[in-house]
Amino acid sequence: MDLVVINLIDGLVTGLLLFMLSSGLTLIFSMMGVLNFAHASFYMLGAYFAYQISLYVGFWPGLLIAPLIVGVLGALVERYGLRRVHQYGHVPELIFTFGLALLIEEVVQFIWGKNIVPFDEPELLNFALFSIGGNAIPAYKVFMIFISIGIFLALLYVLTRTRVGMVIQAALSYPRTVEALGHNVPLVFMGVFGVGTALAGVAGVIAGPVLGTFPGMAFLLGSIVFVTIVIGGLGSLWGALVASLLIGWLTTFAATSTFEFASLLTAIGLERPEDLSESYIRDLWTLSLPQIGPILPYILMVLILVFRPFGLFGKRDV
Amino acid sequence: MLKITRFGVAAALALSVSATAALAQDIKAAFIDPLSGPFAATGSNGLHQFQFAADRLVNEKGGLLGGRKLVVDGFDNKTSPQESLIQLQVAIDQGYRYIIQGNSSGVANALTEAIEKHNKRNPDSRVLFLNYSAVDPALTNDKCNFWHFRFDANADIKMDVLTDVIAGNKDIHKVYIIGQDYSFGKAVSAAANAMLKAKRPDIEIVGDELHPIGKVKDFTPYARKITAAGADAVITGNWGADMLGLGKALVANGYTGPVYTYYAAGSGITAAFGEAGKGVIRLVSEGQTNPPVSDVASAYYDAYKAKYADGNVDQTRITNTIAMLAAAIEKAGTADDVVAVGKALEGMELDSIWGTKLFMRPQDHQLIQNMHILQHTNEGVTYDYDNSGFGVVVESTVEMAGMDSPTTCKMDRP
Numbered sequence: 001m002d003l004v005v006i007n008l009i010d011g012l013v014t015g016l017l018l019f020m021l022s023s024g025l026t027l028i029f030s031m032m033g034v035l036n037f038a039h040a041s042f043y044m045l046g047a048y049f050a051y052q053i054s055l056y057v058g059f060w061p062g063l064l065i066a067p068l069i070v071g072v073l074g075a076l077v078e079r080y081g082l083r084r085v086h087q088y089g090h091v092p093e094l095i096f097t098f099g100l101a102l103l104i105e106e107v108v109q110f111i112w113g114k115n116i117v118p119f120d121e122p123e124l125l126n127f128a129l130f131s132i133g134g135n136a137i138p139a140y141k142v143f144m145i146f147i148s149i150g151i152f153l154a155l156l157y158v159l160t161r162t163r164v165g166m167v168i169q170a171a172l173s174y175p176r177t178v179e180a181l182g183h184n185v186p187l188v189f190m191g192v193f194g195v196g197t198a199l200a201g202v203a204g205v206i207a208g209p210v211l212g213t214f215p216g217m218a219f220l221l222g223s224i225v226f227v228t229i230v231i232g233g234l235g236s237l238w239g240a241l242v243a244s245l246l247i248g249w250l251t252t253f254a255a256t257s258t259f260e261f262a263s264l265l266t267a268i269g270l271e272r273p274e275d276l277s278e279s280y281i282r283d284l285w286t287l288s289l290p291q292i293g294p295i296l297p298y299i300l301m302v303l304i305l306v307f308r309p310f311g312l313f314g315k316r317d318v
Numbered sequence: 319m320l321k322i323t324r325f326g327v328a329a330a331l332a333l334s335v336s337a338t339a340a341l342a343q344d345i346k347a348a349f350i351d352p353l354s355g356p357f358a359a360t361g362s363n364g365l366h367q368f369q370f371a372a373d374r375l376v377n378e379k380g381g382l383l384g385g386r387k388l389v390v391d392g393f394d395n396k397t398s399p400q401e402s403l404i405q406l407q408v409a410i411d412q413g414y415r416y417i418i419q420g421n422s423s424g425v426a427n428a429l430t431e432a433i434e435k436h437n438k439r440n441p442d443s444r445v446l447f448l449n450y451s452a453v454d455p456a457l458t459n460d461k462c463n464f465w466h467f468r469f470d471a472n473a474d475i476k477m478d479v480l481t482d483v484i485a486g487n488k489d490i491h492k493v494y495i496i497g498q499d500y501s502f503g504k505a506v507s508a509a510a511n512a513m514l515k516a517k518r519p520d521i522e523i524v525g526d527e528l529h530p531i532g533k534v535k536d537f538t539p540y541a542r543k544i545t546a547a548g549a550d551a552v553i554t555g556n557w558g559a560d561m562l563g564l565g566k567a568l569v570a571n572g573y574t575g576p577v578y579t580y581y582a583a584g585s586g587i588t589a590a591f592g593e594a595g596k597g598v599i600r601l602v603s604e605g606q607t608n609p610p611v612s613d614v615a616s617a618y619y620d621a622y623k624a625k626y627a628d629g630n631v632d633q634t635r636i637t638n639t640i641a642m643l644a645a646a647i648e649k650a651g652t653a654d655d656v657v658a659v660g661k662a663l664e665g666m667e668l669d670s671i672w673g674t675k676l677f678m679r680p681q682d683h684q685l686i687q688n689m690h691i692l693q694h695t696n697e698g699v700t701y702d703y704d705n706s707g708f709g710v711v712v713e714s715t716v717e718m719a720g721m722d723s724p725t726t727c728k729m730d731r732p
Contacts, residue, residue, distance in 0.1 A: 003546050010538045105354075113628065114358040115586030116562055118706065128572060135545050136572030210570075211536055212562050212590065216356035220535050255529075255539035256546075290540075291499060294530050 002133030007252050013141050015248025016148035020203035021221065022228040022240040023155060024196030030235025031172050031192050033090060034082065037097040040222040041104035042197040046070045046204025047213045048108055051119035059122035067201035074197025078190045101218065109215045119213040144206050151202065155237060168192060172235060227301045233314020242312055247297045254293030261287045345388045345653040347372075347416035347448070347643075348409035350402050350429070353394035356532045357558040359585040360421055364451070364636065365392045366629055368418065370622055371640035382647050388640070390418065397421060397532070399428035406432055410443055415656055416643065420451025420470070420633075421557075423502040427454065427461065434463045437732075446656045446663075450639045453580075454501045455509075458682040462727035465656075467663055467683045469639045473502060473555065473580075475720030476602045477509035479689045480578050483600070483714065484551060485517040490575075492524045494549035496540060498531035498560055506555035506580075524549055532560060537567035544568065550575045557581035562590050569594040576600050583694065584632025589704035591694060599694035601710060604674070604687050605634025607701045608711045611673030618671060619701050630703045634672045638685070642668055642676065657732050675718065682727035689719035 025039045046066050053062035077100065085096045120126075121140045128136035159165040171178045171188050179185045204217075211217065228247060232239030261284045262272065272285060304311060349368055352361035368390040376388040393409055395402040402425045406417060419429055426449055437444040447466045449457065453473045457466060471479075484490055495510050497503030507526055514521050524547040529540065541564070544552060554577065556564050561582050568577060569591075575598075582591070582599050591599060610616045622631050631637070643659075645668055650658035665680040674688035692710035696702075699709035 003542060006542050006546075007539065010536075010542065013538075014536055109354075109358070114353075114362050115628070115704070116359060116559065116590050117586065118589040118592065118704070120590075120592070131572055133546065134548075134572060135542050136570070138570050140570075210566075212559055212566070214356070214559060214586070215358060216532075216559060220356065220533070224535070252539045255534075256543045258543075288527065290527055290529065294533050 002135065003256060006132055006135045006137075007256055008249070009137060009141070011249035011252035012245065013144050013248070014252060015245035016145060016152075017203055017207050017244075018221075018225065018228055018247060019241050019244035020148055020151060020199050021225045022232065022244055023152070023237055024199040025225055026229040026232065026235055026237070026240045027168075027192055028196045029229065031168070032082070032086075032189055034093045034097065035226070036196075037094070037222070038077075038100040038104060039197070039200055040218040040225060041101045042070050042074055042200040043204040043207070043221065044108060044213075044215070044218040045073065045104060046201030047119065047208030047217065048112055048117070048204075049201070050205040050208060051112075051117050051213055054119065063202075063205050066205050067198045070201030070204075071194045071198025075190050075194030077197075078193035082193070083186065083189075101222070105215055105218060112215075114215055116212055116214040119208045121209045140210065144210075147202070147206055151199065152237075152241060155199075159237065224297060227297050229311075230301050231297075231304050231311055233311025235315070236311070236313035239311055239313030246300070250296050250300070251293050254296055255290050257289045259289040261285070261289075343386050345382060345386050345416070345647065346412075346414045347388065347390045347418055348393050348405075348412075348414040349390050349418045350393045350395050350405045350409065350425075351419055351421045352397040353392050355396050357397050357421055360558045361394075361397075362392075363585050363629060364420060364633060365390070366626055367622075367631060367633055367636040368640065370625060371637045374618065374621060375637070375640050376644050382644055383651070383653060386653065388644065395419075395425060397425065399425050402429055403432050406436075410436065410445060415443075415445050415654065416448060417445050418448045418450060418639070420449060422500070423452040423454030423457065423505075424500045426452030426457055427501060430457060430461060430463060430466045433465050437465055444656050446660055448639055448643065450635050451633065452502070454505050456501070456505070458684040459726045462682050462725075462729055464660060464683075464729055464731050467660075467678065467685070469635045469642070469685045471604060471687065471689055471719060472684060473505045474509050475684075475723055476580060476689065477506065477513055478723070479691065479716050479719055480553065480600075480602045481510065481513040481517055482716070483691050484514070484521075484553075484578060487551075490518075490521065490550045492522050492547070492549050493551050493553060494525040494544045494547055495523060495527075495553045496525070496544070496564065497528055497555045498557075499528035500531050503528050503531070503555055506553070510553050529560075532558070534560065534563060537563040538571060540564065541567040541571040541573060545571065545573050549573075552577045554579050555581075558585070558587075562587050565591055565595060565599060569598060574598075578602070583692070583710050584630040584703045586704055588630075588694065588702075588708050588710070589706035592706060592708060593696075595694045595708070596696065597693075600713070601692045601694070602689060603692055603710075604638075604689055605670075605672045606674075606688075606690055606712050606715075607631060607634065607672070608699050608709055610700050612671070614671050615673065616700075623701075628705065631701070632703060634670070635685075637672065638668075638670050638676055638687070641670065642666060642678065642685075677718070677721075679725075681729070682725040683729075684720070684723075684725070686718050686721050689716045690714065 049066035050062035085092045125140040129139040228243045232243030349365050372388045372390050381387045393405040395405050433447050449468045451470050455472045455474045495507050497506050578600050646659045646662040647653045649662040666678045668676045670676050677686040691713045693713045696708045698711050702709040
């Protein structure tokens with residue numbers, strides 16, 4: 001029972017972290033039709049910038065400054081990179097972001113090296129807030145939860161309750177009409193791209209100390225973010241949230257479970273053969289749920305694509 | 319105009335002649351290991367240590383066989399066996415006769431098979447495989463061949479040393495074994511299970527599991543499981559980012575016992591553990607850097623730090639590999655006939671600058687050397703890792719570990 005509560009909390013942390021990445025990506029995709037392969041690289045940049053800033057002035061200013069720099073970088077990439085490539089169609093855009101992801105990884109390695117950099121939690125939060133059955137919940141994780149929820153509420157407010165949000169939503173579905181009404185749609189695009197990458201930057205800053213800050217961190221998270229927005233439905237903030245939490249809990253519970261497929265096989269009346277190498281399903285006999293945990297989100301994605309192609313909350317087709 | 323062209327042609331000819339002359343001079347070793355991706359740090363640090371060792375032990379002393387230089391060049395295999403085989407072919411085509419690899423036994427298994435086939439089919443371009451870090455026991459047992467030499471103790475020898483320490487600690491009653499899901503992780507688990515059962519039957523193994531290698535984003539759920547199982551000690555073979563992730567998650571989430579492991583130092587890992595790893599991380603490894611064993615060792619380390627201020631000599635076996643290769647080439651009197659070099663390596667005895675005897679066991683090509691239990695700490699550290707103030711200090715030593723360990727190797731010699 002203790003482990004279930006702990007897992008709920010851990011899954012929440014993972015899920016919210018994913019949400020901060022996927023919310024920006026889903027907005028960018030639905031608005032510009034660009035699958036931004038470099039999104040996770042902006043997340044990595046956030047972590048590295050915050051690390052560099054923390055060397056001089058500590059963690060807290062970094063939490064504010066690093067995402068700002070990442071956001072400005074993102075906006076510049078949109079203005080001077082993507083916008084130029086845009087006229088040639090979607091494939092060049094894809095290739096552009098893909099190249100950008102590789103470029104950022106190389107630049108990061110060039111400046112900070114290939115080693116893991118010692119980017120740590122701030123002293124202030126470096127203690128266990130409470131513990132359940134011997135499992136400590138670090139204060140930093142609770143802080144991560146609050147930051148992510150705060151950002152979600154702020155985004156929701158801006159998108160649904162403010163004038164800017166209305167324009168963005170309108171530009172999502174009817175860009176030409178919005179332009180005809182006198183709004184500067186390219187500026188809106190640039191703004192959304194900047195904010196989206198800044199969100200990824202925030203995620204990087206708060207995840208860096210926990211998940212490790214190294215050049216491979218973008219690669220590790222890159223693919224799962226795409227899975228999240230496909231499951232959630234393109235362009236839907238709620239979809240991104242629900243899908244992120246779903247994946248967070250799914251992977252957490254799978255990793256801590258002790259379920260073995262052998263017990264399932266015995267339950268349906270099969271007998272474990274003496275010599276496993278002779279059996280056609282020998283892999284199933286030795287497989288356990290934690291081992292296949294990391295592919296569960298992908299299985300979920302395939303199921304979603306088959307049965308509900310526009311995702312859980314999406315309104316249009318992938 | 320004609321004059322200029324003539325001059326140009328002559329210059330180009332002269333250059334190409336001198337270039338091929340220089341190439342024929344150098345003894346080339348190909349370092350096939352990850353130089354990009356999640357394990358890039360481990361690989362590129364290894365390459366630096368090889369290049370430094372070759373320069374310091376060989377090239378600065380006038381080279382081998384009367385002036386030939388030993389050069390080590392990096393080939394990025396992205397930790398993938400398929401990619402490694404491509405790089406192996408590239409290296410062989412470019413005239414490399416010594417293949418160096420260490421990260422991942424999965425890669426080493428693929429390489430050793432490919433090299434055995436290649437050497438059988440192409441007697442003119444045979445290569446030797448110097449494995450400095452892949453410790454799957456099979457490489458010097460069922461899958462052994464004449465071309466493969468291992469300069470690190472294999473997983474069984476290391477586990478023997480580790481389980482001796484665990485058996486001696488009466489406070490340990492429950493052990494959790496966790497590793498990466500590939501040949502090495504499985505070998506660690508099998509050895510730990512068998513040896514703990516033999517040495518301390520009263521110890522309960524409360525968990526034994528494998529996780530995907532290089533794919534786990536967050537180790538928190540694993541740490542939860544380990545704590546929930548009530549483990550007093552954890553045994554893991556994890557390395558690179560997987561080691562750091564697991565160790566950090568354990569410490570952050572309330573686990574207080576020791577973590578017995580193989581590769582939890584250097585490449586940024588020591589700095590990232592910092593205070594949190596103190597009293598927790600115990601490594602089994604060859605090579606003693608703290609306290610320093612001799613002035614020669616200290617001078618070597620100082621020179622390395624002078625060249626790579628951010629680096630560490632965290633794989634002393636790399637120095638041993640180069641030293642033994644150089645000695646074997648000198649003894650064989652040739653660098654191009656790798657059969658002669660291989661025969662010279664077999665049974666070779668040498669004194670390492672790190673204060674141990676080295677013995678290349680002829681029957682399976684497994685190097686026998688002193689093994690140490692090292693502790694991650696900031697006390698008594700002369701040479702810290704990652705400029706962090708933290709390093710590893712020798713806690714106990716087993717002389718010539720695994721000297722009599724059994725092997726199933728039946729080697730066909732050329």
